[in-house]
Amino acid sequence: MQSRSHTVDRDPARVRAMFERVARRYDLANHLLSGGLDFWWRHRASEIVKRWQPRRVLDLATGSGDLALTIQRKLPGTEIIGVDFSPEMLAAARRKGLAKTVVADALHLPFAEASFEAVTVAFGLRNMADWGAALKEMARVLTPGGHALILDFSLPDGFLRPIYRAYLHHLLPWVAGAVTGERAAYQYLGASIEKFPSGDAMCELLERSGFSEATAEPLTGGIVTLYCAAR
Numbered sequence: 001m002q003s004r005s006h007t008v009d010r011d012p013a014r015v016r017a018m019f020e021r022v023a024r025r026y027d028l029a030n031h032l033l034s035g036g037l038d039f040w041w042r043h044r045a046s047e048i049v050k051r052w053q054p055r056r057v058l059d060l061a062t063g064s065g066d067l068a069l070t071i072q073r074k075l076p077g078t079e080i081i082g083v084d085f086s087p088e089m090l091a092a093a094r095r096k097g098l099a100k101t102v103v104a105d106a107l108h109l110p111f112a113e114a115s116f117e118a119v120t121v122a123f124g125l126r127n128m129a130d131w132g133a134a135l136k137e138m139a140r141v142l143t144p145g146g147h148a149l150i151l152d153f154s155l156p157d158g159f160l161r162p163i164y165r166a167y168l169h170h171l172l173p174w175v176a177g178a179v180t181g182e183r184a185a186y187q188y189l190g191a192s193i194e195k196f197p198s199g200d201a202m203c204e205l206l207e208r209s210g211f212s213e214a215t216a217e218p219l220t221g222g223i224v225t226l227y228c229a230a231r
């Protein structure tokens with residue numbers, strides 16, 4: 001049984017180096033380890049963004065671009081900019097067709113206030129050095145009335161939790177290590193999920209960081225949660 005005593009090093013230089021190392025096999029590991037569910041999670045997120053009908057969308061920690069590209073397919077007339085601090089990950093996104101990418105740290109965005117109607121981040125906020133500061137920076141670049149969407153891992157409740165923890169801390173690092181050669185990165189994944197605020201705790205953090213109307217929608221039994229909030 002895992003406890004919550006996992007230590008998590010979210011030093012930006014280490015996090016960036018870790019993603020640089022897994023960039024080449026990141027998508028394969030994602031699809032394999034989620035059993036393809038990550039396609040559904042991003043589909044659900046993009047449906048919500050489509051409802052907002054934004055003119056400009058900023059996708060933070062865009063990585064290999066999967067969420068940005070899913071949104072782009074739903075909203076072909078919308079300008080989508082993908083930001084990541086890993087050039088290797090952005091190179092993968094561009095190869096897949098993401099036209100606009102910017103190398104930047106999500107905590108210090110090179111955009112003016114009120115530049116975007118929507119800001120999204122999938123599986124990225126959890127890795128950032130300061131979650132509150134990152135959310136405040138998201139709020140800064142959003143137009144008043146604009147929306148934020150956060151998709152990230154969480155822990156399921158009830159009987160699923162111990163089963164999921166066993167998968168997360170034992171089987172997953174082993175399989176991902178075989179696929180990417182970077183087992184430590186996937187030990188970090190489990191530890192980071194244990195530490196990341198979810199449900200009401202994340203909604204409260206959003207409300208303290210410049211947002212209102214925060215909602216949490218657990219998906220797939222709570223393995224991931226989709227948060228939305230208004231600026």
Ligand SMILES: C[S@@+](CC[C@H](N)C(=O)[O-])C[C@H]1O[C@@H](n2cnc3c(N)ncnc32)[C@H](O)[C@@H]1O
Pocket residue numbers: 012015016019060061062063064065066067083084085086089104105106107121122123124127128129
């Ligand atoms: C798990 S990947 C997620 C990629 C993509 N959003 C997805 O849904 O597959 C996390 C990404 O966050 C990026 N990242 C982490 N911290 C960041 C920060 N402070 N600023 C910009 N990018 C960051 C990493 O480089 C990595 O590409």
